Each structure stands twice: as C-alpha cells, then as structure tokens.
Amino acid sequence: MISHLHPDHCVDLAGLHVAVKWDPRGWxxxxxxxxxxxxxxxxxxxxxxxxxxxxxxxxxxxxxxxERQSVTVGPFTVTPFEVEHPCPEPYALRxxxxxxxxxxxxxxxxxxxxxxxxxxxxRDADLFLCEAAYEEGREDHLRGIHLTxxxxxxxxxxxxxxxxxxxxxxxxxxxxxxxxxxISAFSGPVGIAEPGYTYKVVPANVTISGALARPSTAD
Ligand SMILES: [Zn+2]
Ligand SMILES: [Zn+2]
Numbered sequence: 001m002i003s004h005l006h007p008d009h010c011v012d013l014a015g016l017h018v019a020v021k022w023d024p025r026g027w028x029x030x031x032x033x034x035x036x037x038x039x040x041x042x043x044x045x046x047x048x049x050x051x052x053x054x055x056x057x058x059x060x061x062x063x064x065x066x067e068r069q070s071v072t073v074g075p076f077t078v079t080p081f082e083v084e085h086p087c088p089e090p091y092a093l094r095x096x097x098x099x100x101x102x103x104x105x106x107x108x109x110x111x112x113x114x115x116x117x118x119x120x121x122x123r124d125a126d127l128f129l130c131e132a133a134y135e136e137g138r139e140d141h142l143r144g145i146h147l148t149x150x151x152x153x154x155x156x157x158x159x160x161x162x163x164x165x166x167x168x169x170x171x172x173x174x175x176x177x178x179x180x181x182x183i184s185a186f187s188g189p190v191g192i193a194e195p196g197y198t199y200k201v202v203p204a205n206v207t208i209s210g211a212l213a214r215p216s217t218a219d
Pocket of ligand 2: 168
C-alpha cells in the first residue's frame with residue numbers, strides 16, 4: 001500500500017520487482033497486489049529506465065486508490081484520504097480490522113501538512129502513525145509539505161486518537177524534541193517509531209503490556 005510517489009515511500013518496489021522477476025529459485029507467491037496513486041505503474045517503469053507502456057503486470061497487480069473509497073486487503077478495510085503534500089494524489093491511509101478483541105484502527109498519515117482530511121482519516125484511531133519531519137521554529141516558513149511533532153499532536157488531539165506514534169524523522173531531527181512537541185499538543189501516549197520494534201494495534205478498551213515511550217537514554 002503506497003501512500004504517494006516520493007522515492008522514500010515507494011522506490012523499494014524496484015528491488016521487489018527484481019526479486020519477483022529474476023530470483024533463480026523462483027517466486028511461488030503469485031503476483032503481488034499493489035495499491036497506490038494512479039501514476040505508480042509508470043513511476044516504477046521510469047525507476048527501471050523502461051519505456052512508458054512497459055508492463056510490470058506479470059509481477060504486480062496495480063490497484064489505484066480512489067479518494068475515500070474503501071478496499072479490502074486480506075482481513076483489513078483500507079480507506080485512502082487525500083492529504084496535503086506537494087505531489088499528485090498523496091494519501092493518508094486508515095486501516096480497520098474487526099478481530100476477536102473488537103474493532104481496531106491504525107491510521108498512517110503518509111506525508112502531509114495539517115489538513116482536515118488527516119483528522120478525518122485518524123478519527124478515533126487506536127494507533128496514529130504520523131509523520132513529523134519538521135521541527136517547530138526551524139521550518140515554519142515551509143507549509144503544505146510536512147508536519148512537526150506539535151502539528152502531529154494537534155491532529156491527534158483533534159481526531160481523538162488513543163496513541164500517537166511519530167515517524168519519518170530525518171537524521172538531523174531530535175526524537176526527544178519531536179516527542180516533546182507531540183506531548184505539548186496531545187495528552188495521550190506519544191512515542192517515536194523505532195526500526196525493529198513491534199507495535200500492537202488493539203482496541204482502546206484492551207490493555208497490553210509495553211509502552212510507546214522511547215527509552216529515556218536515547219536522544
Ligand atoms: Zn513525500
Ligand atoms: Zn516522505
């Protein structure tokens with residue numbers, strides 16, 4: 001599920017395509033279904049320097065997001081909400097799951113600045129995975145592109161989410177500062193997404209062990 005056509009969000013598909021097409025041991029899982037903006041197929045062709053019209057449909061099944069039209073992916077219902085980011089068709093994704101413990105919702109912001117669609121996508125989410133690429137006071141002149149930790153916290157509060165997990169921090173950001181910004185705008189738990197960690201998305205009335213807070217020794 002591809003939020004938008006910036007390389008940090010989709011260029012890994014180029015390697016995946018090579019694996020599916022060329023692994024000499026074979027690929028036994030069939031074509032991989034992709035969901036993304038309408039330009040995804042031609043974007044991947046260009047990433048391989050293939051001419052327009054070249055087909056990757058022997059490896060991928062291309063499905064195009066339609067604004068706020070839900071699709072079923074395995075056990076999940078996924079709804080794209082068009083957000084505010086400088087590229088065609090940028091989406092936040094709302095992922096809903098009805099399981100034995102009840103219904104739960106994960107919302108992923110994609111890349112976006114603050115906008116109503118982001119709040120709608122995240123409404124009452126159990127876990128809001130939200131980008132915070134900018135810092136308050138550093139990129140205040142750049143709007144319509146990314147969120148700060150503070151603006152992510154504001155969206156979390158407006159959407160009444162249960163937990164906020166900040167992600168998409170460039171290496172020059174302080175995770176501690178991003179988390180502090182989030183906490184200053186949102187009263188629920190705020191964490192920083194970490195490579196290798198597993199986060200459980202459960203209904204709000206279910207208690208699980210493990211906190212979202214980043215280990216206090218790290219910055
Ligand atoms: Zn982007
Ligand atoms: Zn990005």
